Amino acid sequence: MSAHLGHAATAFVDGELDDGRRDEVLGHLAHCMSCRSEVEVLRRLKLVLRTDAPEVPTDLTARLIAATVLVRPASPGPAGRRRPHVRRRSTGHGRLRRTAVSGALVALGLGGALSLAGPPARGPVAPVDPTSAGFLLEHSATSHEVPFTEPDVVPASSSRSSR
Amino acid sequence: MSRLRLLLLVAGLGALVTSPAAHAAVAPAPELDGALVASSSTRAVALLESAARSARTRTWSGTQQVVSTRSGEPRRTVLEIQHTPGSGSTVRVLSSLDHALAPDVLDDKLLTLLAGHYDLRVVAGTVCAGHRARVVEARRPGVTGPAGLAGRFWLDAATDLVLRRDVFDGTGAVVRSSTLVNLTVGRTAPATSVDYTAGEAVRPTGQRLDEEQLTLMEAAGWPVVRTLPSGLELFEARLHDEQVLQLSYSDGLSTLSLFVQKGELPDHVPGVARSMGGGTVRISSGSTERVVWSGDGRTWTLVSDAPESMVQDAVLVLPHAPAAVTDDGVLSRAWRGMSRVGSWLNPFE
Known part of the structure; x- marks a missing residue:
């Protein structure tokens, strides 16, 4: 590596270096006050230029649902437009057929429900995300190690931490 | 903040x-x-x-x-x-x-x-x-x-x-x-x-448990392991929000923290799956190693900077067997199935 980082400082701040190159830069920064200052200035500059994304209203979903409910017809329509209900007289064959169909539907429904239910219910899930970053910090604080790193696999959603 | x-x-x-x-690579020792x-x-x-x-x-x-x-x-x-x-x-x-x-x-x-x-x-x-x-x-x-x-x-x-x-x-x-x-x-x-309690330094949170409280926790069914292999001794225990028991072990050079809570692992846990102790554990290795698994109806999270062999020996002696599960009957299962169908039909659920 040359005497100072040069363009590598910008790439380092932007996280564009591969592992090997980033490690070389870290090694250089550990010893070079000048480059450390440059990296710090670049970080500050990046922070100033960064703009926050506009916030999405939290009640947007609720408002959309409310709007949908408002435009949905409250009644099936004028009574005069309904077709008159005509009760047909059932025959013996019809009753037998309906009973058979009903029985089949009940069996199908029960079987489907059992199938959907699957095996017995699973036990309750741990209340605190077991990969919580808070655990790492508690470990550091108790063990008196400097809290400097998290295991490489970052939790899928760090916001799941309950503390 | x-x-x-x-x-x-x-x-x-x-x-x-x-x-x-x-x-x-580690710099050569002087x-x-x-x-x-x-x-x-x-x-x-x-x-x-x-x-x-x-x-x-x-x-x-x-x-x-x-x-x-x-x-x-x-x-x-x-x-x-x-x-x-x-x-x-x-x-x-x-x-x-x-x-x-x-x-x-x-x-x-x-x-x-x-x-x-x-x-x-x-x-x-x-x-x-x-x-x-x-x-x-x-x-x-x-x-x-x-x-x-x-x-x-x-x-x-x-x-x-x-x-x-x-x-x-x-x-x-x-x-x-x-x-x-x-x-x-x-x-x-x-x-x-020097007032060591002043300032904002990162300090452990939760309730620190003394020996008497630990005995009570044990009586209540919490697993309080006093020692782990490789000479790791329990030197501190804390309870967080009455949900997570933290047990801290050390031999003076390396430390290992064990976080125990009731309940099973969530469905998706990051880390590399590996068979260990008769079950599956998820390992995330960085400068600090984290191992998570379910055993005996609890979720265990081990965080340590100890050498890998010490971590592995500790994981092996801790519970990995699944908690006993009993079938809850046909009616109960049917009810759950129908409830699930109902939830699909309910647009607000």
């Missing part, structure tokens, strides 16, 4: 700058001067006690480089540390504007465990990071040769501050090495005037 946000920030930033690469120095364990313990005292009472700052090797892969982290007596250390992960506060190092409890588990000797003098230094070795009792070396401390001859610390596994390989590559020392506060 809330503690939670601070914790997440520090952890996330740490992940960003921890660099796994072959280049991050050569020792001449013949070994004959020294008693008492002398070595006195030096380490002085180091702990000095780290607390002096104003000092420096750049620390930490190389941790796991699965044969070294990872380097660079930190800037500024210590103020009574307030702990401000730690800044390089390349970030943010910082966190860390506790004082070389805690007395851990020093007691170190002296109890290892043979301590002052072995030589040398130059480390440009400073004259004395070297204290921690050796495994009864083990000769390179395999007996468990840890080495380089102490600044002028201030007794720890310039470098190496931890070795059972094969004599360095698993963790932290070095102050530069050090600036300021004023020294009188030890009696």
